Amino acid sequence: MTSTTPSAGGILAAASALQGPQQTFTREQVAYLMHLAYESGRTATYLEDVAELHATWARNPIHRPTAEQRYQERMAEMDALGQARAAAEGRPYRIHPGGPVDWETGRPLGPGEDVNA
Structure with missing residues (x-):
């Protein structure tokens, strides 16, 4: 097994191997099947956590x-x-209306007034 994330082709190959006539598996095949089972469980747990979080948000929108x-x-x-x-x-x-201000006085500059003047 070279990658940590199972590929779609690898999953299909593992499923085909399990359905085929082969009765024994190599260490690498068993390790890969165990890895697929682990990743599948991890994904299911993650999705369950996300669903629970969304359900909590839906029940308590005020929070x-x-x-x-x-x-x-x-x-x-x-x-x-x-x-x-x-x-x-x-x-x-006073609430500042936005736009440039004179840094020395804090006075808002009018249209056309130079910021550096």
Whole structure:
């Protein structure tokens, strides 16, 4: 056995050998059949675990926030931190509209204003 993952051809050859008239098998053939059985069990266990996970998610959808909910939570957290920092620095809090800002003052730059000016 040269590879650790059984190939489709190898599985078909093993199935044909088991159905054929051959009554005895070489060490390599037995080792390969044992490996196929092991991989088959591993795959079945993995698929069972995934099915159980999906069933758990289906039963408890409230415990799994959507990406949009996680984004909203993160934005609310950053907003609260911004408000706390503005209050600590004694300045008014304003939501940044996006776009370039003056690095020295934090003032949003208008259309056509140079970022490096």
